[in-house]
Amino acid sequence: MRRRLLPPLAAFLAMCFPGLGHLFLRRFGRAVVWHTTIVGGGIVLYVLYDVEPIDSTASIADVSAAVPTDVLLTLGLLIVLSAIDALLVGRATVAEARRSDATAAAIRQRASGDDTGAAPVEALIDEDDEAASVECPTCGRETDAEIDFCHWCTEPLPWAEDE
8 A cells, every 4th residue: 555655745845845745755866856957947937037136025926927828838748757767767666666576476475385386477467467577686677577488588587387
């Protein structure tokens, strides 16, 4: 349940402060790039549009009226793109964690001697009822979890039966 909340929370944090959602996901390089892009883009746009200095004691309506619409739309678009990126990176991170957990569970099941004769595909089913891929320990490529060998390097997977 907690993993399901990571992507939306990262997107929300990215909307609140540029780069914070990526920091939350521990993607430090992306966080720096997004923060620099949005803050740097804001500075460049303010200079290009020759925005007058804003009075800090003015009301919110006066401040928002002083900023050109083109600047607000561009910065808003960059912030939304940052949030979408944080959401997608979060979803990929959660999917990778699920795959590695399922692979570790399958390896533990085979190592414990609970040999049913087939790979534990039931543990590797995604939410969309699609068989998940596992990473081959020999070549590192993703392979189908339903077979007992890597179809790339033809090495047996750790839970394959010894014959």
